[in-house]
Structure formats: structure tokens, C-alpha cells
Amino acid sequence: MPKLIKWRAGAAAIVEDPFTSVADDQEIPPGDVIISLRRFHDEGARLLGGGRAVGVRIEPNEAVEDLAYDLPMLAVVALAFPKFRDGRAFSAARVLRERLGFTGEVRAVGDVLLEQAPYLIRCGFDAVETEDPSTVARWTAAARRYRHVYQRAADGREPAFVERQREPALVERVGI
Amino acid sequence: MKALTANRLADGEVVFWRGGAWMERFADAELFDDDAQAEAAEGHAKAEITCLVDPYLIDVVEVEGGVAPLSYRERLRALGPTNKPDHGKQAAGGADIEVLAHAHGAARSTGRVNLIKRK
Amino acid sequence: MYRYDPIDQAMLADRAAEFREQCARRLAGDLTEDQFKPLRLMNGLYLQLHAYMLRVAIPYGTLDSDQLRALARVARTYDRGYGHFTTRTNIQFHWIKLRDAPDILDDLAKVGLHAIQTSGNCIRNITADPHAGATADEVDDPRIWVEAMRQWSTFHPEFAFLPRKFKIAVTAAAKDRAAIKIYDVGLRLHRDDAGELSFEVHVGGGLGRTPYIGPVIRERLPARHLLSYLQAILRVFNRHGRRDNIFKARIKILVAALGVEEFSRQVEEEWAKTDKAQVDLPDVELARIRAAFAPNGFETLPPVSKAFAAARLSDPAFARFARHNVMAHKVPGYALVNIALKTPGETPGDASAEQMEVVADLADRYSFGEARVTYEQNLLLPHVKLDDVPAVHAELAAAGLASANIGLISDIIACPGLDYCALANARAIPIAQDIARKFADPEVAEKVGELKIKISGCINACGHHHVGHIGILGVDKKGEEFYQLTLGGSGEDNASLGQILGPALPADGVTRAIDQMVEVYLKERTGEERFLDTFRRTGLTPFKEAVYAEAH
Numbered sequence: 001m002p003k004l005i006k007w008r009a010g011a012a013a014i015v016e017d018p019f020t021s022v023a024d025d026q027e028i029p030p031g032d033v034i035i036s037l038r039r040f041h042d043e044g045a046r047l048l049g050g051g052r053a054v055g056v057r058i059e060p061n062e063a064v065e066d067l068a069y070d071l072p073m074l075a076v077v078a079l080a081f082p083k084f085r086d087g088r089a090f091s092a093a094r095v096l097r098e099r100l101g102f103t104g105e106v107r108a109v110g111d112v113l114l115e116q117a118p119y120l121i122r123c124g125f126d127a128v129e130t131e132d133p134s135t136v137a138r139w140t141a142a143a144r145r146y147r148h149v150y151q152r153a154a155d156g157r158e159p160a161f162v163e164r165q166r167e168p169a170l171v172e173r174v175g176i
Numbered sequence: 177m178k179a180l181t182a183n184r185l186a187d188g189e190v191v192f193w194r195g196g197a198w199m200e201r202f203a204d205a206e207l208f209d210d211d212a213q214a215e216a217a218e219g220h221a222k223a224e225i226t227c228l229v230d231p232y233l234i235d236v237v238e239v240e241g242g243v244a245p246l247s248y249r250e251r252l253r254a255l256g257p258t259n260k261p262d263h264g265k266q267a268a269g270g271a272d273i274e275v276l277a278h279a280h281g282a283a284r285s286t287g288r289v290n291l292i293k294r295k
Numbered sequence: 296m297y298r299y300d301p302i303d304q305a306m307l308a309d310r311a312a313e314f315r316e317q318c319a320r321r322l323a324g325d326l327t328e329d330q331f332k333p334l335r336l337m338n339g340l341y342l343q344l345h346a347y348m349l350r351v352a353i354p355y356g357t358l359d360s361d362q363l364r365a366l367a368r369v370a371r372t373y374d375r376g377y378g379h380f381t382t383r384t385n386i387q388f389h390w391i392k393l394r395d396a397p398d399i400l401d402d403l404a405k406v407g408l409h410a411i412q413t414s415g416n417c418i419r420n421i422t423a424d425p426h427a428g429a430t431a432d433e434v435d436d437p438r439i440w441v442e443a444m445r446q447w448s449t450f451h452p453e454f455a456f457l458p459r460k461f462k463i464a465v466t467a468a469a470k471d472r473a474a475i476k477i478y479d480v481g482l483r484l485h486r487d488d489a490g491e492l493s494f495e496v497h498v499g500g501g502l503g504r505t506p507y508i509g510p511v512i513r514e515r516l517p518a519r520h521l522l523s524y525l526q527a528i529l530r531v532f533n534r535h536g537r538r539d540n541i542f543k544a545r546i547k548i549l550v551a552a553l554g555v556e557e558f559s560r561q562v563e564e565e566w567a568k569t570d571k572a573q574v575d576l577p578d579v580e581l582a583r584i585r586a587a588f589a590p591n592g593f594e595t596l597p598p599v600s601k602a603f604a605a606a607r608l609s610d611p612a613f614a615r616f617a618r619h620n621v622m623a624h625k626v627p628g629y630a631l632v633n634i635a636l637k638t639p640g641e642t643p644g645d646a647s648a649e650q651m652e653v654v655a656d657l658a659d660r661y662s663f664g665e666a667r668v669t670y671e672q673n674l675l676l677p678h679v680k681l682d683d684v685p686a687v688h689a690e691l692a693a694a695g696l697a698s699a700n701i702g703l704i705s706d707i708i709a710c711p712g713l714d715y716c717a718l719a720n721a722r723a724i725p726i727a728q729d730i731a732r733k734f735a736d737p738e739v740a741e742k743v744g745e746l747k748i749k750i751s752g753c754i755n756a757c758g759h760h761h762v763g764h765i766g767i768l769g770v771d772k773k774g775e776e777f778y779q780l781t782l783g784g785s786g787e788d789n790a791s792l793g794q795i796l797g798p799a800l801p802a803d804g805v806t807r808a809i810d811q812m813v814e815v816y817l818k819e820r821t822g823e824e825r826f827l828d829t830f831r832r833t834g835l836t837p838f839k840e841a842v843y844a845e846a847h
Contacts, residue, residue: 060538085333085416087456091533094453099568115317115334122452146309148302150446151522152573153453160302160446161580186322187392188346226324229342248774249713253344257714259642259724263375263390264345 002129012139060088081110097124097154117142124154182231202254203272244279307404315397339410355423356384363655367648418448431625433467434486458536459544474786492518499550502756512559523574527566596628600681639735644672705731712752719752721769721776762786
């Protein structure tokens, strides 16, 4: 049973996962659930009407844009990594945060490497399911690894070129 | 005939299995006539993740003066690059190097047994 | 040239520290090879036939003398005393130990060098015209834009796990010395009558199993929108590139499958939704980068140098060097001096630690401390006074670096091939050595003229054989090394892919075939035709007949 690591205020912590992930062929239990996009299209309205928190799992070949109108009602979007090498979820997360304005939980599920932590956070993930909870400290450390970033992403960190504008002293070493 | 080879994790050196130890010279490699024994050794090797990268079995044949890997690629791994005779294992010279250097021809240049997994 | 500021330096240091930890975890067994491999690749560390290979990035092929000396030290301290310059203007060390890699990265970081993203499914080192900043025919210094892209692409969190590798090349000149049409994205800078800069954007070029000349997806992109537009291209690729088959995963396959129009439409659609101000660099940052590349310190000299002219008259070897290796500079009295790493009989693209130090020293004394790497695996000193070229030539000659064969038949591109590379099917280096030795006589080479031979040891085409005037592809036929020849490729303007000459030849037949084809060319050529021109006029027939006649 995977554990949930959540990022809050710059640190990773193991939390109780209130959500049950439900496969398409399973009955939906009571309580908060994460279901597939297809199932959400069929049953989402009913589930949300019943007052529980609902999350949707998006496979890499599905478009997060399909959820655009439903996002305000969703607690979680779970983006799947069938293999850690499949980086489509990074684009999906950025679109969710930066274009669609999603403010709920963006969770990475599947084959995710600790080493991907800095990328996950920058793209707007704030939770990851992992089999090995002992790695929490490492997730925190990995996420803090880089003191600067070169480009803007979903995490709101100031890119280097803005830092340079703020602190001209940094700039003095450039050039012949 | 088969032999078991890998690259050493820490330095990338090409090594060959001999009774559970790893030798740097192909001449010191253990030769398996029995497939089951070869595969058992491979199984052991695959567990040694702190020592090795990617152990695999290779075909070995008799050649003039001794034995050599069947494939050209594996002979290069056992010798070194042909453009720099003083680099790689070949620099040590000796009769076993000569045997490898003079072997020629091959059935498959990748030289790996079971490269394509058969179900 | 651009010097890394404390932020750039911190990036390298943080990455090196991260990799040190990752190596330690791998050596302790906390990471399996499957988990470690993508991490090690993102730091340019391959496991090859004999040892690990480290690929160090040389952004836009530009090095300063300190960096060259640092590379020489790495070669000497951690490797076998030499390095190999590649067709992506990087340098490779072929005898690296994993346990030394963290120290090497620390050493490199001190001089602003790194191996970041030189492998893996991410945005790789971006290459540019090696004459940037020195040539009259450019509309801007392309390196300004490459440095902007370098920073934007470094540790880009969205594009670290692409379907496949991603290569970008840039030119700002009328003549394409960066081969922009054979890369995933090729960019050509233009300046309109109002002085505004824009990019011509090619997407979907590439070699390998399915070679393509990159089509234009956008004729003119205002230069200030480079990064936001690139983000759109990369996002479309990341989301829609194939992930089921690594041989069909490059963006060229996506562009071909969708068609240029549809692909372009998808990019434009994504770009239209992009908040460009969040991605594109503000003017002040572009100006900062631009200032770093501003020309500085050129003297006012007469366009003709008496010393240079006199040396040409008195020394035939120097005259030959001047003819082939010395190229015009935009500033009167200066020149670009090419250093061929192609001494016939040597491994193409290799330089010893001593040779690197000679070039570093020459760069300091004669070229504002700057050297370049070309995608044809040669070096160059970009800003040498014509007056100084004879002295430079003399020192190059003493170091075995004065081959006067740039662009000639012995200036061969060859990948490391089966002698080093785990992917190869056949060796490339010995073929190159053999051909170069055959045509070692500089008078013979000159008589043949411009003839670009490119050799790859496998279909991955790191030797660019598809775009060789003569291309040679090593294949494995029943375990023996055979070589498929192609004719008429070109990576420059009028880019074209070579046509297959005929059945593959055995290793010992290649040089003879080259010789036969040179004979045909010398017989058939009219006027000023180079080999490529003659081929384009006559087609394959006379060459094919000459090479395969004996077989019939």
C-alpha cells in the first residue's frame, strides 16, 4: 500500500491518505476516492453531489484540459507515471497549475524516482505516492537541491534573470 | 562454450567470471560447457549490483592457439581499441593477447547469448 | 565570451554535489543500475566497451584557455592523456572511472565546464556557427541566443524526460556552418530592413535510421519570443512524441507523421495560449548576455599583412596552410585560424593533453584567450592577427597540429565506432586512418579539393554519414565489418541526404573504392566543380560503375 508524501512549506512529510484509488472495475467504496477520467465522466457528477472529495487520475495519453470545467470541484488530480522515463505528466502538471489555475492537490502516482523530486515540485506537484516512506527526508533534501533556477515554472520560484535584476552585484563577473 | 563477462561498476573495467571472482584477463575466464552452470553463474553475478554492471554470457570458440570470444565485439572488449595498441588490456601483451588479436570472423557482432529473450 | 556569474557557478556546483550523492548511493547499492542509469546519463556518463565515457559540454563550441587547460588536466589525471572532440562540439573522455566522476565534475565546475544534459532524453548541448563573432556574414552573434537557450534548457523541469534526446543548432550567417537542417530544431537568424531580428525555425531534421532534412515550420519568429516558442515546440513534443518505440521517438517522426502544416498548427496553438512574458527573457537580461559577447580589444590594422604575405611567398607549407586553414575575419587585419585534428594516420578529432595546452597557450597569446570547436571535429582560433599567423603556424607545426587539410579529403569526420562505442556495429577510426593515409600527400589532397568524407560505425549516424559528400556507414554482415557508401550528401545550404552507391563493401575494399571514385571525379570534373558539384551533375552512374565494375 503506497504512502503519500506531501510537500508543505518547503518540506516533505508522510501524511495519511484520505483517498482510496478505485480501479474501473471495482465498486466505489464510501469516502473520498480517486477514479479514472473515463469513470469521472460517467459518475463524477453523482459522486460530487454526494458530498465527498473526488480526485481524477489522468493517464499520460489523456489530456488534463478535459477536466478544465470540473477542476474547481476536484480535490486531487493524480498524474500517472507508467515508467519514470515517461515525462508527459510534467507538462500536464504545468498546464493544470499555470494555465487552468488548479489549486487542489496534484499527485504523482506510479513509477516515480526520488531524483525527480526537484522537477516534480517545480512543475506543480505537491504530493507523491511512494512505496518507501523512509525516503521522506531524502525527498525534502532532493527538492531543495538547487539554490537557483533558470526558468519560471509552476512553483513560483524567481528565475535567475530576475534575481540578477534585483541584485546587480551578481552581474559584475560577466564578460571578457 | 560460454564465458561470463561484465563491466566493473566502480571503474568500468571489463571483467570475466572465474569461480565467483572477477578477472581482468579473458585468458583467466572460466569456460562453461554446461549451460545450466553458465546460467547459474549469471544469476549470481546479476545479484552483485554493488560490483558490476550488466553481466551477460558470451559465446567462446576454439581458435588457433587457444580460445576466443566468438564475436568481434567481445574480442575488442577483451583486447582494447584497435587504434591505440597501448590502451586497454592488449597493452600487457603476451601469448593470450596474441591469440585474441589473431582470431577472426564471428557469427554475431554483438556476441551476447540470449540478447533477444526467448519466451 | 560569456563568463559564468555566481548563479551559473552555483548551478554547476549544485549539480556536481547531487551527482556525487547519487554515485555514492549507486556504489553502496541503494540505487539499482536501472534507477541510476538515467541519472548518470543526464551527467553525460556512458558505460562503453572498455570503460566509462564522460561527455563534457562545450556550449556553442566556445572555450577559453583556462577551460582548455582544465580539459587537458582531466585527460592527464583521470584518463589516458587525450580527449576526443565530437560532431556536437563536445569533448569525450573514453577511459573514465565512475568513482572519479564526482571529482572530475568538481574540477570542471571550477572553470565553468560541466557534463549537464550531454546525454539522456533532454535538451542537449546547443551548437552554433563556429565563426560566430568573427565572421562578416552574420546578422548577429548567434551565441547570444544559444547562451539564452542554454540557461533556459538547463534543468528545465518539464523537459527532463522527453520521448527522446533533443538537439538544437543555430546560425546567423548566410553560409550554414552549423548544419542546422539536420537537428531537431534548427534556427537561422535574420535581420529585416528595420533592423529587427527574427528566427527561421526548422523542426524535425535528423539523421539515424530515418534521416530528414528539417522543414521550416515558421519563416519568421521575432527573436524576443525564442524561448516561449521553443517551449511550445517542446511541449507538443513532450506530450505527443511517441513513447512506444525508441526508434520512432524523435520529433522528426512526429513532424513527419502529422505533416509540417499540422505540426506547425499545434505549435502555434500552444504558443498562442502561452503567457509569453513568463517565458521570454526581458530585454535587460538579453542585453546582459549580449554585452558578454561584445567584441573587445581589436586593434585597427591594415587589411593586408606584410608578414603574412611574405610568409606565403617564402614557405610553401605555410602557403598551403593559408590556403586551406586560414579564413577571412570581419575585422581587417585579423583571421580565423583552423586547427585540423586530422593528421593523416591519427584518430580524427583526438587531441592530446599536450596539444590542448599548446592551443590554450596560443589562444592566450594570439586569440584573446578564446578557442572554438567545430562540428567537423576540428578546433579554431577565432581572432588571430594576420601578422601573427606565421608564428601560430610554426607552433602548431611543432605540436603536430598544422595539417593544412581543412575541408579536404583527409579532413574526415569519424565517430569513435566499435573501437569504443557500445552501440556500434563496425569500426570507423581505422577506415578514416586508412583513407587519410592514402591521401596524405598534401598536393594530392589539394588536387582533389573539397571532399567531405563522413564515417559512422552504426546507423545512429554520429559521424553524419548521411550528409557526407561521401558517406560511409559501418554495418555488420554475418559478424564481419562491411561498409555502405553513399554519395552526394551535404549538411550545409542545399542540404541533401546521400544516395546509396551499391552493396556494402568489406573493410579492405573501402579505400580502394574511395580512390576509384576520386579518379572518376578528376576525370569528369569541369571548371571549378568540387566533388559534390560533379556528383550532382553526373549522378551515381559513373561512380557506381567504377567501384562495382570488377564485380561483374
